[in-house]
Amino acid sequence: MTGFNTTTQEQQHSGYPAYDEQISQLVHYVYHNELDSALALHRARLALLDALGCAMETLQQSSECRAIIGPRIPGTDAPNGFKLPGTNYQMDPVKGAFDLSTLIRFLDHNDAYPGAEWGHPSDNLGAILAVADWLSRTRESAPSNGGAQPTIRTVIIALIKAYEIQGCYQMQNAFNKVGLDHTILVKIASTAVTAWLTGLTEAQAAAAISHAWADGHPLRIFRQSPNVGPRKGWAAGDAAMRAVHLCLLAKAGQPGIPTALSDPDWGFLKTSFGGQPLRLPRPLGSLVMETVFFKLITAEGHGISAVQAALQLSKTLSEKGLDAPRDISRIHVRTHEAACRIIDKQGPLSNAADRDHCMRYMIAVVLLKKAVIEAADYSDSGPWARDPRVEALRSKIDIVEEKQFTADYNGEKKSTASGLTISLVDGTTLDEVVVEYPIGHHLHQDTLAKVQAKFRENMKGMFSQEEIDRIIQAVYDDKMPVHQLVDLLVRDTNID
CATH class of the missing domain: 1.10.4100.10 (2-methylcitrate dehydratase PrpD)
Structure with missing residues (x-):
């Protein structure tokens, strides 16, 4: 150019x-x-x-x-x-x-x-x-x-x-x-x-x-x-x-x-x-x-694949009647270099901002919660920040770089892959779960439909369904002056 x-x-x-x-x-x-x-x-x-x-x-x-x-x-x-x-x-x-x-x-x-x-x-x-x-x-x-x-x-x-x-x-x-x-x-x-x-x-x-x-x-x-x-x-x-x-x-x-x-x-x-x-x-x-990657799970982007893998493994644990952290001896994570460098944290986590950039914390909470991690799960007042089971699980996790995942992350695939393997205290090992293209990735077929669903969910606490519909219609009206869209988003009072 x-x-x-x-x-x-x-x-x-x-x-x-x-x-x-x-x-x-x-x-x-x-x-x-x-x-x-x-x-x-x-x-x-x-x-x-x-x-x-x-x-x-x-x-x-x-x-x-x-x-x-x-x-x-x-x-x-x-x-x-x-x-x-x-x-x-x-x-x-x-x-x-x-x-x-x-x-x-x-x-x-x-x-x-x-x-x-x-x-x-x-x-x-x-x-x-x-x-x-x-x-x-x-x-x-x-x-x-x-x-x-x-x-x-x-x-x-x-x-x-x-x-x-x-x-x-x-x-x-x-x-x-x-x-x-x-x-x-x-x-x-x-x-x-x-x-x-x-x-x-x-x-x-x-x-x-x-x-x-x-x-x-x-x-x-x-x-x-x-x-x-x-x-x-x-x-x-x-x-x-x-x-x-x-x-x-x-x-x-x-x-x-x-x-x-x-x-x-x-x-x-x-x-x-x-x-x-x-x-x-x-x-x-x-x-x-x-x-672009739409974040449909509230987690630092490099860790979303690990969150999804942990969610799958939590279901396997439940089906087998196993408990986290009691029945887990080790969690082995293979991931890309950027995740190792940015969100592999050990030691104390001092605040919500610290926790939401810790892959070990994300994995631990998902295994305990048996559901995806949410914004409230990182907060000081949330149920997990002081839960000793979270720290017990964090201490059992080891994270290593998988060179191929790094190559795919940096290359044309732009995947953000992670693989999780859980070893149990009885000596058995669960099959590794690898998530290459997590939800939100442009190659994941459900992404765009879930983006609009996420928008509706985020808006419903402050706007009626009719108001949300009008906002969506406005975003597709190329000729609408910008202030008319913004006026649809204004509230008469501020949240305290």
Whole structure:
């Protein structure tokens, strides 16, 4: 793909070089790529519904998250501002982007995409919907003073492109291996599509993206023991908020940093990426949306296959009249390298964020519960956090890398396989259960039907069936102004 050559008057007069090629590539893709994949468009509507449902699930279940959303100054409203779904808050799009992306991400139930880096492309919806709703309301109130009003189609196209940017970078670039958090890619992708949404020129878009690369980037420390904490739930909101702010700065005329990536002394690649190249392994199109993994089980994505395998084994144990942990001597887990590196934790687990990134905890709870693990099962107040049987089972688990699973995870199959074998105290061993494509994978035939069912389940605590039906219909109405969809999601009062 050929990127445009961003040459501004400032560059001509100051001798600045053209923007780094990958910055130009992103702008060219966002501004000039015409999407025509029916599959991507269909899955994008489900991705939008799924993300909104995850936000409503968080509002209902997490008082910790509810405590950090709302206007910067309590009690204030922003004229024509973004109306945060599930609430009566109306705020500026910068804080709105933080709040919606945080709500989507907080319970670790939104979609995911595998690769050298694992990330969650729907994290970008906070920036997209906050800006689109704000522009839609602004242009509705003064149509002669603005551009075209954003529609549902606008949001869908922006979502596909944000997924593609984030997902393609994830394929071959392991930010975690240099200590950076994957939400750096939310900032890059959200900046690129928000630039387009807000009507920036291509030169301004390049400037905004260059600043996104030049930012100080979050360390991954808040996802790794012993420092795991709730920041992993709002890190995406932080990235989305920054993306919107950078675009507003570029719109106000702030110049860019043309060699933000490549400068040999001070560029991102030298200072923050170990001197490695950034790889875009394929032309940007719509593949990521076509193959994104929908999280239909509340578990860190690398561990969902293990959860399903454990569920099958729990049924076998029950059929044989066996008890966990009493009758189990050992649980052997074969899985892919990323799971070993990210969610194989031993020792104490200090909070919900720590538990939901521990494969051993997930497996133990499923074997004891004899059902899939849910968001409440990770909480301090839940039934399992202090159950000694969980710790007894965790101590009996060993996790090893299976090279073929790693190859399939990194290759074209993009499977997230795990195999579990249970050895019993009487010396017998149950047959290994291997799950290669867990529910939510694009090759699992039940995935898309279950995504809409998950949305309805997440919404029903706050919306009637008639309201849910209208929201679904709106997501399929390409010509509907964005604010009309968001109005369907507003509640008159906030959840305490």
